[in-house]
Amino acid sequence: MSQLNYLEKLLDGVEVEWKALGEVCDFKNGFAFKSSLFKEAGLPIIRITNVDGKNISLDDVKYFDPSDYKENTASYEISKGDILIAMSGATTGKIGFYAHESPAYLNQRVGKFLPKPKILNNRYLYHYLLSKVEQIYVIAGGGAQPNLSSNALMAKIEIPIPCPDNPEKSLAIQAEIVCILDAFTAMTAELTAELTAELNMRKKQYNYYREHLLSFDEGDVEWKTLGDIAEIGTGKHDTRDAIEDGEYIFYARGREPLKLNTFNFDETAIITAGDGAGVGKVYHYAQGKYALHQRAYRIVPDDSMHPRFVYHYISAYFNDYIQKASVSSSVTSLRRPMFLKFPIPVPPHSEQSRIVEILEKFETLTTSIQEGLPREIELRQKQYEYYRDLLLSFPKSHSDEAA
Template sequence: MSSLSFMEKLLDGVKVEWKALSELGELVRGNGLQKKDFTESGVPAIHYGQIYTYYDLSTIKTKSFVSPELAKQLRKVEKGDVVITNTSENLEDVGKALVYLGEIQAVTGGHATVFKPGECILGKYFAYFTQTEVFSSEKRKYAKGTKVIDVSAADMAKISIPIPCPENPKKSLEIQSKIVSILDAFTELTTELTTELTVRKKQYNYYRDQLLHFEDGSVEWKTLGDVATIGTGSHDTQDSIDDGEYIFYARGRAPLRLNEFDFDETAIITAGDGAGVGKVFHYAQGKYALHQRAYRIVPREMMHPRFVYHCIRSYFYVYIQKASVSSSVTSLRRPMFLNFPIPTPSLAEQARIAAILDKFDALTNSISEGLPREIELRKKQYAYYRNLLFSFPKPEEVSA
């Protein structure tokens, strides 16, 4: 079915009007809520970060509270209201919306605007619309600021929303409900997959800890310096070439490219400094180039490379945090690697353990075959249908 025939069937001949948000309900900017105001119990409060945490539009119950005395001074949020972010360090997060589905009246602060839907718009319909490119384009026109970007409640009120059959609120809400139910189904599926991924990660961690735990005396323990060669590369990030022949591992998750290689081997790569310090992002096989502040760990013959990979990936970050005299490790030096303890069961046992952990690793982390890939595909499918369901024609005078 083409997008045109799909929308024609959905609308069943009714007209669509684009109306300013101010015509569709009441908008009230929040006020006065700060982190220091939060309490362990009291009146539910929706704070800045919660809109991102719960942006799946599932059933919302706040995790934050304020005292009843303070709540009297704050803007109220009723069940069905939409809380919209007004400020953020990046434009993408401005205008994100959360439908409050809690049974108890909540409050919110000055970071947000509360939209109280009128008779011809569903809160969830509007919340889904805020995820579209059309809405993003509109809010961009009103954004102010550089370090902190703000779209005021007054400007938010000017943004146009497509309303099918506005002269007949009952009919309009029926059409909106159909759109919402379709998008809810995709959202629910993605949520289920995400929940499944969380379970699988916990399962992976459990089996990993079981498989890498050895009773005293059952295996010999050595240090990483005994069982692997450790070193750095010689390149800087600025050396990278977009279409380079060889992979170039720097300090972040995203590998770069280079026209020359430093090593031809199997190695575990970890960042020497920066945000990824002590974490393993890459497993190198074959020819590659390496950043001067990234480390290569090359297991010797008595060690299975994937077994070493799982040991380092699982425990090295925690090890250096404990071993460091500083409360926060910002950079690594080669001596910090040398004393990292590692068990050395037989090669056959290492291979068995590595094979099991590889399966869990693929399921929980692979973007080509695991649950992350499935979640990404579902998100793309959801985005496609969301754009399709909001592909209402926009009159020239509204879009000008």
């Protein structure tokens, strides 16, 4: 069914009037809670960092004690179902639906929408605002310092009100649209929860079998150091050398590889960061020609070792090893001697191959779900956005356009 036909059936011939948001919705700014008076417990404060774009997160929430203020803070209370908006900073224009049972309080630079109950369905407004986040950001000035300092800026945003002369029918139509869009939202949340649970289960399985297969007693196999069985070194490039459309992979210190038009190595190697957030973690397994950052390390096993066996073993135990070997409680930088002394078991090559084959199957399962999770979420989000635009993109009358 086409967009026009679907809307005609839904509206059943009634008119749609585009109204300024200020006509159908009031707006309340937050209170200037003082950061110096934030508490570890008490009444929760919702700040711009708690507005995640769809919901209100209570992660890293701050608290206050009403007795610290002369002003009446009760009027800034937030209840379940309230729609909030971040009014400045990096999250400007982001919308959040407060779905928590316990009340919270509205901080400055966060605003609350108050839809007029006999005109505008709360969730209808919520879905509509989600479709206008980019427009609101532009209204706020965009750029490096967007700011919705004036309620009048948002008051001019237009929202379609079906059957405005018959509030009861208008609200019924809005409720039907909400029902459809909420169903897509619930489907996305359910799918995400299922895939996340599956991913966590696979990770536990993989970790269990990895721990079981890579645990060797002292007398069961020969033990050597990483320096005995591998060549270890660094690259020579800096992140600034990266080229967006370069021909070769450039492994730096982060999870995402870069590009260069030159390569330094043509080999199979395990890559780990020498400093930064990736210290002790294995992000990359290089095969073929590649370039390497000056503070990233390449580990190239000799013929006595299956490269993927070394990869799995280092992934499992190297981070714990450097944390224990360091005099610092937090390792921020690695040096070559820390690699050279890392102990590693050397079972027969056939046993290495058997272990690798098992672990590769579990890693493939885990990776496929891990990569599939964001793809599935993105697909569901696009599906939701398609129907949201279909249901909320009402054609404007000539009178609305003229206004």
